[in-house]
Amino acid sequence: MAETFTGLKEQSLESPTDRVISKVKDLINSGILKPGDKLPAERKLALEFGFGRTQVREALHKLEFYGIIKTLPQSGSIINGLDINTLDGLISDVLNLQSYDFFSLVETRVLLETNAIRLCAERWNDQDMKNLVRAHANYLRDFDTADRIGSDFAFHRTIAESSHNPVFKAMLMIVIPDIMTIYQRDRICAPNPDVTNEHQGMMDAIKRRDGEEAARIMAQHLKGVLDFAKLKLEQENN
């Protein structure tokens, strides 16, 4: 059915929660609220904004989730002590939360994983190596089963874990599932012997603490996904 022209930017079709966040943003930008301040009680905000307390509550939840405010039980919420411009940028990002394009996701994954494996090669301890060996063995075991993809992911996850940088790991955990869902949907991955060899190569390089070589193999390992993403990007752009 020929619906209304939806080319015009949303703005009026935001969720109630996001509209509340937008109001909070206005309060900060207008100078009424400053970083470090304790913002009004949920009930007062609800009354002032003309929304229900539930919506205000969810908005504050979201803001706390992104580290913009800190909520203390039975006490109130305080605005993180950053400067105004920074806060404004952060909140804008929360509002414009978009689903990322595939290529950017893959590009980020490559960057994170090549550096995660480099750090892993430098920093692994005995426990890490035990985990790595086990994860690699599991992948080989599941190579011909439906669990292959899961074990593959687990192997990469173990490497990230062994980098001893929890931020790397957390960010990979955000990026990789998004990639996998798209990748699985658009291309059925047949078992590829190259992948096994590359996993083995990475294991060897890690064992002899050769971070550069490990990173090189990882980059090659992910090249297939990156090329696929590039191809997809070009298809969409014409």
Next chain:
Amino acid sequence: MAETFTGLKEQSLESPTDRVISKVKDLINSGILKPGDKLPAERKLALEFGFGRTQVREALHKLEFYGIIKTLPQSGSIINGLDINTLDGLISDVLNLQSYDFFSLVETRVLLETNAIRLCAERWNDQDMKNLVRAHANYLRDFDTADRIGSDFAFHRTIAESSHNPVFKAMLMIVIPDIMTIYQRDRICAPNPDVTNEHQGMMDAIKRRDGEEAARIMAQHLKGVLDFAKLKLEQENN
């Protein structure tokens, strides 16, 4: 540092929301729920788990934030179609959500920013350059004012924006505020002329599309923070 025995991870002091998430995790691991399934209605989950619907609601909200489930209004929530091991790992990460150590945050920032500026140098368009010039001018203008830190952040933010990789930018937006709060708290940053020179150097390198040089200057630019983080790490470890 002695290897503390943190084997007993499970604390009885978890928040109600996290305990609900843990229950959902059990449902998935026990095979009752599989990826792709629609999970029971909020009321049924609340009854089954012995929690209020509010807690179940917040738990589902959190799971949706992390992309583990997708909630459709008036219809239900479905589990993301990943494999079981992946899902289990993701949920575990959500539960063990810790505040990251300063060094890992800085290490991640350096990685992201050096690569963001490299891509920025390669990809900027006319609009990007206008934004970059303006951000740089603003920093110079605010150098002696209280807005310096904010303008500094805005400059870096503009670079990330011009990398045309929204994932890079989003992740920097997560990392940098955390760093700034710690950095500001522990060390009062006096206006440093070196910073200005480095900003200028980055601008020049970007203009002539010299990504490597821009990345080099950025690495040097962030070296101070990285050294500070290293120092802090060593202090904490002795």
Next chain:
DNA sequence: TTATTATTTTTGGTCGACCAACTTGTAAGG
């Protein structure tokens, strides 16, 4: 005047009831 205690108010957290949108089952119409 000051420090301590008791009381009231405010605050985020929780719960149950209701709403509108969606889904499902069923019967009417072809």
Next chain:
DNA sequence: CCTTACAAGTTGGTCGACCAAAAATAATAA
């Protein structure tokens, strides 16, 4: 027999009331 239209049930979303913890205020004792 199949399609369509309608009605009943289910679901996430919303709202107002209540709870206990925290903060603010008042009262008391030193």
